[in-house]
Amino acid sequence: MTQTGQPQPYYLGDNPSRPVPFDGVMTVSHYIMPNFATMDWHQVPREKVIENIHSLQDPGGNLNDRIMMYIHVPYCKSFCHYCNFNRFHYPKQDSERLERYTDYLIKEIDWYMRQPYVREREFTAVYVGGGSPSTLPTSAVERLSEHLSKVVPNFDSIEKSFTGEPRTLRRPGLLDVLKDHGWNRITFGIETLNEKIHRKIGRLDTREDVDAVFDRMRSLGYTADTCVDMMYDLPGQTLEGFQDELSELLTCYDPSEIDLFTTIYLPYRPLHKLIMDGRVEQPGSPWQLLAMREHLYDTLSAAGYHNTIAETWSKRPEPSQYQTAHCARQDIIGVGCAARGNVRDMVSINPEKVDDWQRNVDEQGASTETLQSIGYEGVLDRIMVMFPRYKSLEKELLADYAARIDEDAFERVRAVLDGHLAAGVIDDEGDRFTVTKLGVIWHGNLQTDYLRHTLNTKGEVLMNHLTEARQDFDNENRFDVTPETVFIKEHDAEYPRLMK
Known part of the structure; x- marks a missing residue:
């Protein structure tokens, strides 16, 4: 124990014990x-996939009584160097394509909401993720919100999360629509407050964009939870730099929830290649990474945040419905290009290309080509x-x-x-x-x-x-x-x- 009665730090201070x-x-x-x-996702016979799709006509066989919906929007204004999610470049000057994408989201939503298995479950949440859903035209977000309010049970009272990135989330009218339709969790990535590192990881939004989102929510009287993503173990980032950024985040923005992710360095992704080519600095040692994790644990605990799931810190003591489902405690309907679903005892991933996804929605209602029982x-x-x-x-x-x-x-x-x-x-x-x-x-x-x-x-x-x-x-x-x-x-x- 330290002199203050607190447990001895593991990886911080002058003489950390450094357990491994x-x-x-x-x-x-x-x-x-x-x-x-x-x-082996692509080895499911087509006839078996169709059989599994039809099994949702049976309201029984439930392994979970609760269910939520995940809606994927794969479009981005630009690609972050660390990203390994399914995403496509924003179709410049092509709002028609995004409106069409929304049309197909509504079609697939309607198919699932007609299935007896789905109708028998207790709906807990809707989560719109990506990509960057805030790239959708405001009119498309409004149409999608209005439709969900009609077909999703208790839409007014369930958890509703909408994700985006600051420079499109601040667009005139978008936050107004989200407030008017009761979206009660607004989540977006800040990743780093260090301008130099921010550019090196491919982020093109600015601190001004982040300020604009928080300012607009305040001016609207919008009381939705603000959930931000931050990253650490970034290229060239020091422990002291991370400590300063975390302090600045809490002081300037005081978000309701913070997702803190170790930076992704998958060997075949752009950020790792930039490091291998010597164009971006390497991150620090694993000892520094562990010290960063301990610092965020201690700092956010002291600031009144609860560690609801491993990398998430919230002012609320319980995990969100989305987090609960993501940790396999509820079913998830996966809607949209590349969305993943866990329904009944079955798992699936929708086609990763938009054209294939739309064709499958037209032909069979559900777009999945991989639905299989586990x-x-x-x-x-x-x-x-x-x-x-x-x-x-x-x-x-x-x-x-x-x-x-x-x-x-x-x-x-x-x-x-x-x-x-x-x-x-x-x-x-x-x-x-x-x-x-x-x-x-x-x-x-x-x-x-x-x-x-x-x-x-x-x-x-x-x-x-x-x-x-x-x-x-x-x-x-x-x-x-x-x-x-x-x-x-x-x-x-x-x-x-x-x-x-």
């Missing part, structure tokens, strides 16, 4: 990506994988998991839990396991441990090359060219894409 509860630190903490390495066991497996992000695992669910999967698989999971208890990254709270502060700092590694047994070969290769051994933590050149990184860069199509 794992063999390696993940340089990427955005772990949706490896989940896509657990299934069974009750698969749903429980997803809950296990997402436990480190959700931060709580009820022992009742663990017992259900043990009863439904083969003994060897359960023993592997049980061994992981026991190892995490011994390492101090989770606690036994009697009726549940919970993630500790040290576990939050290392949550990517926790999640990886539960995920490994589900990975296919490509996923294992990818995971291995996103891991740094303890003996390499002091290496200043984290992204040296190796045969493995060259292979990944040259075989981009062989690796699963991350889409929302």
Whole structure:
């Protein structure tokens, strides 16, 4: 303990203890990506997909009683260098194309809302993500909002999130429409307040744009939660620089919720290539990354924020409905190009190209080409994988998991839990396991441990090359060219894409 009675810091201060509860630190903490390495998405026979689509006519067979809708808008004004979501350039001067995209969103929404399985669930939330949904014309946002209010049960009272980026979110009239239609969570990326780093990661919005969004919301009397994204472990970013940025964010904007993500350095994406080519600085060592994670944990806890899921800090004590569903505790209807859905015991990704998505909506209502069952066991497996992000695992669910999967698989999971208890990254709270502060700092590694047994070969290769051994933590050149990184860069199509 320190003289103030606070626990001794792990990675901060002059003499940190620097515990390493794992063999390696993940340089990427955005772990949706490896989940896509657990299934062979394009090997589902077409007739089986059609059969699975038709199964939604049956209102029974529910594994979750609650459901939400995720709507994907893949358009952006520009591409950020770190991004690995599905996105397309904004169709300049082509509002007609965006209006047409909205038409098809409405068509697919209507198809799902007619299905007996969907109608029997309790609707909790609608989340419009991307891409940058704020690139849609204001008229399209208004049409979509009006339609959702007619077809989604209790639309006025459920959680409604709309995402964007500051320079389009500030457009005249857009925030007015969102306020008028009751969107109660406005979320957008700031990423960094350091102007130099901001440009290096491909962000073209400005601090003035961020100010304009907050100013307009205040002038409207708009009381929606403001949820902002920030990144750390950025190229050339120091611990002191990150500390200053976090302090400035709280002082200047005081957002309702902050998503804090470790910067994504996937080997075949532009930001990593810029570093490999020497055009952008490398990030700091893993020790600095761990110190940044501990600093944000301590600072935001002291500022009255709750760590609702691993990388999210909110003034509200409970996770949002979107976060709850994302952590596998509700069903999700995926609407739009490249949207992912988890409905019943089935998972799917919609086509990544807009033309293919629209054709499928015309032909079969639902656009998915990959809808497949993972069974009750698969749903429980997803809950296990997402436990480190959700931060709580009820022992009742663990017992259900043990009863439904083969003994060897359960023993592997049980061994992981026991190892995490011994390492101090989770606690036994009697009726549940919970993630500790040290576990939050290392949550990517926790999640990886539960995920490994589900990975296919490509996923294992990818995971291995996103891991740094303890003996390499002091290496200043984290992204040296190796045969493995060259292979990944040259075989981009062989690796699963991350889409929302």
